[in-house]
Amino acid sequence: MAVGVALLTTLAAMRAGRIRRLALAALALTPVAASSLLINVLLPAGGGGLAAAVAALLRLLGTTLPLTLLFATTDAPDLLNDLEARGIGRRAVFVLGAALAAVPRAQARAVDVIEAQRARGLDTVGSWRRHLRGVVPLVTPLIIGSLAEVEDRTLALEVRAFGAPGRRTLLHRPPDSGWQRAARWAMAGLAALGLAARAAAVTGH
Amino acid sequence: MKMPRSATRTLVLIPVAIALNIALGSTVQQALKLPIYLDSVGTVLTSVLAAPIAGLATGALTNIIWAYVLPPPLQAPTAGPFAVTAAVIGLLAGFWGWLGLFRARRTTDPSSQVAALAAAALVALVIAYTFSRVYTNPQRFNSVTGFNVNTFELSELAFVVVIVVFVLLGAGLLFARRDAGAVLALAAGLVTGPVAALVSAPISAYVFGGVTGFGGDAIVAAFRTAGSSLYQATLQQGLLSDPLDKMITSLLVFFVLAAMPRRLLARFPNGDRLVGAEPA
Numbered sequence: 001m002a003v004g005v006a007l008l009t010t011l012a013a014m015r016a017g018r019i020r021r022l023a024l025a026a027l028a029l030t031p032v033a034a035s036s037l038l039i040n041v042l043l044p045a046g047g048g049g050l051a052a053a054v055a056a057l058l059r060l061l062g063t064t065l066p067l068t069l070l071f072a073t074t075d076a077p078d079l080l081n082d083l084e085a086r087g088i089g090r091r092a093v094f095v096l097g098a099a100l101a102a103v104p105r106a107q108a109r110a111v112d113v114i115e116a117q118r119a120r121g122l123d124t125v126g127s128w129r130r131h132l133r134g135v136v137p138l139v140t141p142l143i144i145g146s147l148a149e150v151e152d153r154t155l156a157l158e159v160r161a162f163g164a165p166g167r168r169t170l171l172h173r174p175p176d177s178g179w180q181r182a183a184r185w186a187m188a189g190l191a192a193l194g195l196a197a198r199a200a201a202v203t204g205h
Numbered sequence: 206m207k208m209p210r211s212a213t214r215t216l217v218l219i220p221v222a223i224a225l226n227i228a229l230g231s232t233v234q235q236a237l238k239l240p241i242y243l244d245s246v247g248t249v250l251t252s253v254l255a256a257p258i259a260g261l262a263t264g265a266l267t268n269i270i271w272a273y274v275l276p277p278p279l280q281a282p283t284a285g286p287f288a289v290t291a292a293v294i295g296l297l298a299g300f301w302g303w304l305g306l307f308r309a310r311r312t313t314d315p316s317s318q319v320a321a322l323a324a325a326a327l328v329a330l331v332i333a334y335t336f337s338r339v340y341t342n343p344q345r346f347n348s349v350t351g352f353n354v355n356t357f358e359l360s361e362l363a364f365v366v367v368i369v370v371f372v373l374l375g376a377g378l379l380f381a382r383r384d385a386g387a388v389l390a391l392a393a394g395l396v397t398g399p400v401a402a403l404v405s406a407p408i409s410a411y412v413f414g415g416v417t418g419f420g421g422d423a424i425v426a427a428f429r430t431a432g433s434s435l436y437q438a439t440l441q442q443g444l445l446s447d448p449l450d451k452m453i454t455s456l457l458v459f460f461v462l463a464a465m466p467r468r469l470l471a472r473f474p475n476g477d478r479l480v481g482a483e484p485a
Contacts, residue, residue, distance in 0.1 A: 067274075105224065146247075150217050150218050151469070154213055157217065162213055
């Protein structure tokens with residue numbers, strides 16, 4: 001089953017030209033795979049053996065790849081806009097959208113803080129005790145900077161009437177063909193079928 | 206419907222905290238190379254400042270975005286199923302915050318001394334009880350926890366490590382820094398740890414086969430070679446790593462909150478419980 005899902009996703013990705021992104025996601029799983037093989041196969045007390053290790057990995061691929069493909073092919077703001085048009089709350093949409101936008105900013109801030117503290121002589125290379133001493137100087141500025149950002153953004157949103165009542169008018173609508181609509185319903189149906197089959201298998205045992 | 210001011214603030218806090226979680230869990234983690242996750246600082250912060258539900262959302266969304274939405278150099282597919290754990294951590298932290306465990310206290314204050322002593326006594330009681338029930342001899346260990354007799358020594362060692370770290374940190378805070386409030390936050394972290402471990406263990410055992418590509422895998426392997434089943438080994442590993450991680454996370458959040466201006470804290474929904482009474 002997981003093999004099928006992974007294969008189908010790979011085919012879809014090839015068609016959409018996003019196979020690289022998918023391959024990278026799969027590559028991100030290699031440390032897990034290596035570790036899993038080591039523990040399940042090589043250890044004397046290892047329980048599962050090769051089959052268990054492969055099954056766990058396939059299950060992981062089956063859940064990761066389709067979702068990765070979704071976000072590799074779909075522009076997140078487009079998706080969120082459409083969700084809002086379909087009645088998902090504005091607050092939920094804001095939280096998701098803002099989180100996606102905030103990640104690179106936080107990442108950049110983290111790099112800045114690390115470099116600044118290194119320039120001041122913070123040692124992140126030596127023994128683990130030195131590493132432990134680096135926790136506070138690296139983490140505290142990041143948190144305080146983030147909270148300052150919360151302050152700025154709250155004011156900006158208040159000024160732009162984020163809390164105002166009523167629905168907003170969307171100016172941009174993503175294209176949606178009848179074909180795509182049919183495909184969506186088919187996928188939902190397949191998912192329901194899969195769940196039903198799974199439930200039947202579990203209760204039948 | 207008019208939203209109260211603090212609602213907008215909470216809504217802004219959640220995404221920033223998610224980003225903070227990811228930045229700390231990936232970039233800073235890589236720079237420090239320590240065997241702790243650090244990826245729930247933002248969750249605990251949101252929960253303590255705003256509300257348990259906000260923390261729950263922060264925790265769950267962090268893991269989902271991290272696992273599936275971000276582009277590859279940051280993507281961590283293994284984080285996805287652990288969204289459940291992150292949500293529970295957020296919920297618990299909100300409860301601790303609501304109880305006022307993250308409030309900065311002055312040690313000279315009699316009430317905070319009483320609170321710190323009560324917390325210390327409570328923790329000591331729980332430790333003594335656990336020890337007398339579980340760790341007196343291997344047979345009892347086996348009959349109470351169901352863990353393999355052969356892992357007795359290893360498990361006892363892990364228990365002792367956690368307790369020693371707690372006592373050392375607690376004593377340091379109380380006597381060197383004279384900070385009663387930090388001890389309460391530390392205790393909150395210590396209690397959160399086993400809960401997080403109990404929630405993660407089945408995920409890590411049944412979804413990942415006990416392997417998440419993280420430093421903890423070696424500990425899981427050690428418990429398995431000693432004779433634990435897969436589920437037991439992941440639980441035993443979590444019972445060691447999670448309390449340590451959550452104690453550090455709690456302390457970090459506590460110190461940051463204590464360093465923040467009171468008027469900034471008071472603007473968040475849970476601000477009253479963080480600020481407390483005006484110091485004399």
